[in-house]
Amino acid sequence: MALYVHKYGGTSVGTVDRIRHVANKITQARRQGNDIVVVVSAMSGETDRLLGLAREMQEHPNPRELDVLLSTGEQVTIALLCMALESDGCPASSYTGAQAKILTDASHTKARIIDIDTSRLRKDLDQGKVVVVAGFQGVNEEGDITTLGRGGSDTTAVALAAALKADECRIYTDVDGVYTTDPRVEPRARRLDRITFEEMLEMASLGSKVLQIRAVEFAGKYNVPLRVLSTFDDGPGTLITYEEEEMEQALISGIAFNRDEAKLTVEGVPDQPGIAAAILGPIADANIEVDMIVQNVAENDTTDFTFTVHRNDYAKALDILQGVCQKLGAKKVTGDDQIVKVSMVGVGMRSHAGIASRMFRALADEGINIRMISTSEIKVSVVLDEKYLELAVRTLHETFGLDQAPAA
Ligand code: ADP
Ligand code: ASP
Ligand code: MG
Numbered sequence: 001m002a003l004y005v006h007k008y009g010g011t012s013v014g015t016v017d018r019i020r021h022v023a024n025k026i027t028q029a030r031r032q033g034n035d036i037v038v039v040v041s042a043m044s045g046e047t048d049r050l051l052g053l054a055r056e057m058q059e060h061p062n063p064r065e066l067d068v069l070l071s072t073g074e075q076v077t078i079a080l081l082c083m084a085l086e087s088d089g090c091p092a093s094s095y096t097g098a099q100a101k102i103l104t105d106a107s108h109t110k111a112r113i114i115d116i117d118t119s120r121l122r123k124d125l126d127q128g129k130v131v132v133v134a135g136f137q138g139v140n141e142e143g144d145i146t147t148l149g150r151g152g153s154d155t156t157a158v159a160l161a162a163a164l165k166a167d168e169c170r171i172y173t174d175v176d177g178v179y180t181t182d183p184r185v186e187p188r189a190r191r192l193d194r195i196t197f198e199e200m201l202e203m204a205s206l207g208s209k210v211l212q213i214r215a216v217e218f219a220g221k222y223n224v225p226l227r228v229l230s231t232f233d234d235g236p237g238t239l240i241t242y243e244e245e246e247m248e249q250a251l252i253s254g255i256a257f258n259r260d261e262a263k264l265t266v267e268g269v270p271d272q273p274g275i276a277a278a279i280l281g282p283i284a285d286a287n288i289e290v291d292m293i294v295q296n297v298a299e300n301d302t303t304d305f306t307f308t309v310h311r312n313d314y315a316k317a318l319d320i321l322q323g324v325c326q327k328l329g330a331k332k333v334t335g336d337d338q339i340v341k342v343s344m345v346g347v348g349m350r351s352h353a354g355i356a357s358r359m360f361r362a363l364a365d366e367g368i369n370i371r372m373i374s375t376s377e378i379k380v381s382v383v384l385d386e387k388y389l390e391l392a393v394r395t396l397h398e399t400f401g402l403d404q405a406p407a408a
Pocket of ligand 1: 008009041151172173175179180183208254
């Protein structure tokens with residue numbers, strides 16, 4: 001008998017009928033003799049709706065209260081799913097994060113899981129029950145409700161799978177696996193049978209929202225077999241695996257993109273030691289995360305310093321830089337929040353030179369101007385004007401042979 005953790009995302013539980021469909025799938029898996037622990041998200045759109053309500057009430061709501069509010073979304077779906085399971089004749093119990101004893105640190109709205117005490121869940125499983133746990137939430141040492149950041153139900157599922165030593169963690173969603181790129185942007189994207197943890201981690205951190213980054217991190221660290229598959233169609237999905245020697249590696253596994261970027265430049269900064277710290281220090285103090293950083297070669301003893309931040313932090317960062325600019329005697333601050341980052345990811349890049357230049361050539365041939373570049377061992381990222389996003393993704397997808405073969 002195997003133990004599976006199933007996770008169903010927002011679209012998969014978006015209506016009463018869909019919750020019934022999910023209950024049906026679980027009942028079938030149960031009748032095959034497997035133990036099932038289920039993690040569910042809030043119904044689609046619900047977390048955004050709750051966030052909207054909070055923002056109507058207060059511009060910067062207290063994070064503790066925000067977590068109390070946001071966690072209600074998942075509480076609705078665990079109860080409804082258990083009702084659907086009961087009416088299918090499949091005994092089930094629901095658990096909020098706190099009831100499931102998912103202990104987290106105290107960082108509200110982006111908490112990390114520290115420990116899960118599974119003894120009560122185990123008891124239910126031993127009695128033949130399906131265990132249904134609210135995703136995205138936990139409880140801190142004080143007993144306060146915390147949430148795990150957007151997409152956090154993926155992490156709840158993986159953490160439970162690790163704690164229960166499940167045979168597989170199955171992330172059921174509205175696509176039938178991990179694709180070479182978001183199929184909403186490139187309809188010719190192809191489902192991957194497998195992808196390595198390392199590549200999936202890069203894809204997730206570079207903007208592919210199919211899995212939360214922390215879920216991939218966690219699965220890699222605790223060796224949790226992880227699979228992404230469709231709630232609505234049968235199929236093998238995509239297995240996230242360790243790299244195997246004999247695996248024939250594609251040069252590029254996927255293309256990720258991030259629309260949430262903005263860039264800022266301090267122009268004409270005196271070129272002297274301590275400049276980067278003087279510019280980025282106040283940005284870090286304001287809790288703003290910096291992504292790419294570029295400092296130009298000095299000319300006439302001054303230099304330009306550019307970096308990117310999340311678009312939500314753009315206005316705040318711009319404001320801080322005005323002050324920094326004056327203090328440093330720099331020329332001016334400029335910025336652009338209509339930019340995106342497009343990245344190519346693949347472990348095959350390690351052993352092949354020239355990927356980046358082929359990428360730049362392909363973009364140039366389409367008249368797409370590259371504003372910033374950054375590379376690492378298994379990825380190349382470029383910053384582009386927002387209007388070029390779709391064209392860039394499709395061009396690179398074709399250039400690197402990722403398109404699916406046309407239907408016969
Ligand atoms: P859920 O609500 O089930 O958690 P998400 O919306 O978080 O679902 O994630 C699934 C979505 O991720 C897909 O609908 C798809 O548009 C998007 N996506 C982005 N990049 C990829 C990719 N490389 N492969 C598959 N899906 C992707
Ligand atoms: N409901 C949360 C969100 O929308 C968590 C999740 O679905 O994973 O981000
Ligand atoms: Mg998700």
